[in-house]
Amino acid sequence: MGVSQEKLAxxxxxxxxxxxxxxxxxxxxxxxxxGKLAQVLDVEVFQLLGPPEDGNQAVFTDDMALELKLxxxxxxxxxxxxxxxxAVKLR
Numbered sequence: 001m002g003v004s005q006e007k008l009a010x011x012x013x014x015x016x017x018x019x020x021x022x023x024x025x026x027x028x029x030x031x032x033x034x035g036k037l038a039q040v041l042d043v044e045v046f047q048l049l050g051p052p053e054d055g056n057q058a059v060f061t062d063d064m065a066l067e068l069k070l071x072x073x074x075x076x077x078x079x080x081x082x083x084x085x086x087a088v089k090l091r
Contacts, residue, residue: 011040
């Protein structure tokens with residue numbers, strides 16, 4: 001997209017080293033970081049999780065997109081349950 005690692009890091013609020021590690025597949029990327037990256041690049045998160053597109057034809061199937069959505073939903077449910085348990089523990 002013509003954006004340097006330094007500029008992308010600045011837009012995301014992370015270090016250039018983090019961007020370098022992500023690009024080089026040398027680090028695990030959190031869902032929060034993926035979300036920031038997708039937002040800055042103006043793409044959907046699932047588009048960052050697979051091989052690059054071949055021309056204008058997406059390489060992701062509907063099943064793959066559905067699995068990613070289900071995974072995200074599971075994580076949201078887990079986070080909600082964790083928040084509820086934490087609230088109960090504080091009482």
